[in-house]
Amino acid sequence: MISCTEFIWVYNELFRYLEVRGGEEKVREFWQGIADNFLQNLREYIEQDGLEGMHKYWTHTLTEEGGRHKLTLYDDMFIIDMHDCPSAKLVHHSGRVEPYTKYCEHCQWLYPPLIREYGYEVDYEIISCERGQCRMTVRKPPAGTDG
């Protein structure tokens, strides 16, 4: 059994394998597949509780994954400030695997498109993949629009 504690390295190796076999396109297709097939629980949180649901979802997942981060919830905005991403740290600093150069892009492809489906505006910025720093800002759509 591959342990969930080894998953990040396996994920990195999978991205590298897919890129060698099918190019960057295939890696993105996989990320899209994860978003479509595996993030149903995030969809449920958003459908039920909007921004608060996002806050609940990432409070749970980021607490389990560890690392250092700050989640901020306003009435009209939800922000993840990742200061020290545990995944990026394992990939870049464990010496276990050769880092996939676009490793951090998977979050960019997984989450913003899904959240935008519900009418929110999303900015996602990778600040430093090696340092495990990024920021995602989700804004409620302006009043008077659907979402």
Added chain:
Amino acid sequence: MANVHKDFHGALSYAFEFLEAHYGDDGLRDFLDQLADTVYKPVVLDLKARGLPALEDHWRRIMDLESAEYALRMDGDTLVLDLHACPAVHHMRAHDYRVSDHFCEHTRIVNDAICRRAGYLATVEYDQDKGRCVQRFRKADA
């Protein structure tokens, strides 16, 4: 203490399905086999250096982290891991994640890849429906 986010098992199951759909059984096997040269290289080296106690330590650490129901014992020259309740399969079922049709086969492929590189043999008998398996490890020339 490593962080344990068990939803990763579900993402892994989806990854197996994706690999199988796009590159067939051979692609999935090829990918899993290569993990012994990267992710599991430290386990291969430790197994070569220390023998079965290395593998015993590896499994005890993993199974304890995953809060698995298991037993580890030596049966003559063979290390036996009896996994009564697989944490991956049981977590996925409990959270309605799809378990890929050949999910448990990955254990056979990865164990074989690690052991082959270190001069050991691995076998596994699994029952994916029940989420349990028995894995055995011994030196290749024993």
